[in-house]
Amino acid sequence: xxxxxxxxxxxxxxxxxxxxxxxxxxxxxxxxxxxxxxxxxxxxxxxxxxxxxxxxxxxxxxxxxxxxxxxxxxxxxxxxxxxxxxxxxxxxxxxxxxxxxxxxxxxxxxxxxxxxxxxxxxxxxxxxxxxxxxxxxxxxxxxxxxxxxxxxxxxxxx
Amino acid sequence: xxxxxxxxxxxxxxxxxxxxxxxxxxxxxxxxxxxxxxxxxxxxxxxxxxxxxxxxxxxxxxxxxxxxxxxxxxxxxxxxxxxxxxxxxxxxxxxxxxxxxxxxxxxxxxxxxxxxxxxxxxxxxxxxxxxxxxxxxxxxxxxxxxxxxxxxxxxxxx
Numbered sequence: 162x163x164x165x166x167x168x169x170x171x172x173x174x175x176x177x178x179x180x181x182x183x184x185x186x187x188x189x190x191x192x193x194x195x196x197x198x199x200x201x202x203x204x205x206x207x208x209x210x211x212x213x214x215x216x217x218x219x220x221x222x223x224x225x226x227x228x229x230x231x232x233x234x235x236x237x238x239x240x241x242x243x244x245x246x247x248x249x250x251x252x253x254x255x256x257x258x259x260x261x262x263x264x265x266x267x268x269x270x271x272x273x274x275x276x277x278x279x280x281x282x283x284x285x286x287x288x289x290x291x292x293x294x295x296x297x298x299x300x301x302x303x304x305x306x307x308x309x310x311x312x313x314x315x316x317x318x319x
Numbered sequence: 320x321x322x323x324x325x326x327x328x329x330x331x332x333x334x335x336x337x338x339x340x341x342x343x344x345x346x347x348x349x350x351x352x353x354x355x356x357x358x359x360x361x362x363x364x365x366x367x368x369x370x371x372x373x374x375x376x377x378x379x380x381x382x383x384x385x386x387x388x389x390x391x392x393x394x395x396x397x398x399x400x401x402x403x404x405x406x407x408x409x410x411x412x413x414x415x416x417x418x419x420x421x422x423x424x425x426x427x428x429x430x431x432x433x434x435x436x437x438x439x440x441x442x443x444x445x446x447x448x449x450x451x452x453x454x455x456x457x458x459x460x461x462x463x464x465x466x467x468x469x470x471x472x473x474x475x476x477x
Contacts, residue, residue, distance in 0.1 A: 192477070193383075196354035196375065201411035209409070217354065225351075244476075251367070253359035253411065255476055285477070318402075318413055319350070319443070 182273060182296070185265045185280035187287040191240040194219040197228060198318040201246050201253055215246040215255055218315045227266075228317040231310070237266040239313065258285050264304075264313070274301040275312045340431065340454070343423045343438035345445040349398040352377040355386065356476040359404050359411055373404040373413055376473045381424075386475040389468070395424040397471065416443050422462075422471070432459040433470045 197218035202208055219240040220228060227233030240263055245256030261282040268276040279300035281291030292299050304312040355376035360366055377398040378386060385391030398421055403414030419440040426434040437458035439449030450457050462470040 193353045195351045196377070198413060199357055199373065199375065200413070201359060203409040203411070206409035215357065215359075217357065219354070251361040251364035253361070255356060255358070258477070319416070 182278060182294075183270055184290070184293075185263050185278040187282055188219075188221075188238050188240050188261070188263050188265075191219045191221070191238075191242070191261075194221050194240070195225050197239075197315055203246070203248075212243060213246070214243050214259055215253065216241055216243045218242075220317075223266075225317075227311065227313070228315075233266045233311050233313070235267050235269075239264040239315070260284070260291060271296075273297065275304070275308070277301070277304070277312055279304075340436060340452075341428055342448070342451075343421050343436040345440055346379075346396050346398050346419070346421050346423075349377045349379070349396075349400070349419075352379050352398070353383050355397070355473055361404070361406075370401060371404070372401050372417055373411065374399055374401045376400075378475075383475075385424075385469065385471070386473075391424045391469050391471070393425050393427075397422040397473070418442070418449060429454075431455065433462070433466070435459070435462070435470055437462075 197220050199215065199217045201215045202213050204213065206213070219242060221236075221238045223234050224237040224239050227237045240261060242261055243259045245259060247254045247256045263278075263280045263282070265271070265278040265280070266276055267278060271278040274296050279292055279296040283289040283291050301312070304314070307314055355378050357373065357375045359373045360371050362371065364371070377400060379394075379396045381392050382395040382397050385395045398419060400419055401417045403417060405412045405414045421436075421438045421440070423429070423436040423438070424434055425436060429436040432454050437450055437454040441447040441449050459470070462472070465472055
């Protein structure tokens, strides 16, 4: 009996997290936003499978405020733009886009994941979603470690 | 006699190129400009001595127009922001700033170097100049190869 109740509860929770939070919108115009910082993740790195390549972080105006003040207001959007990294001739160049990752702050809509909606748009697509209803497990699980920094890993590079 | 005339001419030319073009201003606010593209130049690369590290290119609004149209209007400014590249644990991270390189378009002021003024500001300084009057030899000599693209090497990455 207790087991059945737990399973029902788990099923209900899964349904809410899969469909309860509104989809994160594609971050139109982010290539004109401010550039926060960049990094290259190479084969052998623990995050290579998920995030291998050269990534750039971009911030809209409200996210810029967040990086500066430590408090991200609703409407703050951070983009994690992941490109292939092509190493040749002692240089690393940008290749094709792998995914456009997004963190979109809305304390009410995304309360279940720390006030952030997470999404990944595959390649150059604005509609093919890599995360969909799976943000809690696929994204927030790791970002939880940054709770003291509003769940954000990156910092503004001067 | 002919030799003396030539030396006088050379001396006059040197004086003009050293002092004739107005200094290129520091590109205030460029960290909020659009990010064009990035690259890492590693030991062993032919340009390592001059440009080793991770660099990011930024464009002001007029330079963005130039990247899109192929014609850079006066007032277009491109920044080449060169940071140290710190390789460790299968990742390349950004380090300290090495130089802020600038191309500043003004067809009249910088006519002697293809309409572009060139400068490099050392590290995080807004006043320590690496190029000064030496743009023709230190910068434009190489950029000359890109004459068909208005002397610009980089292209806008989507």
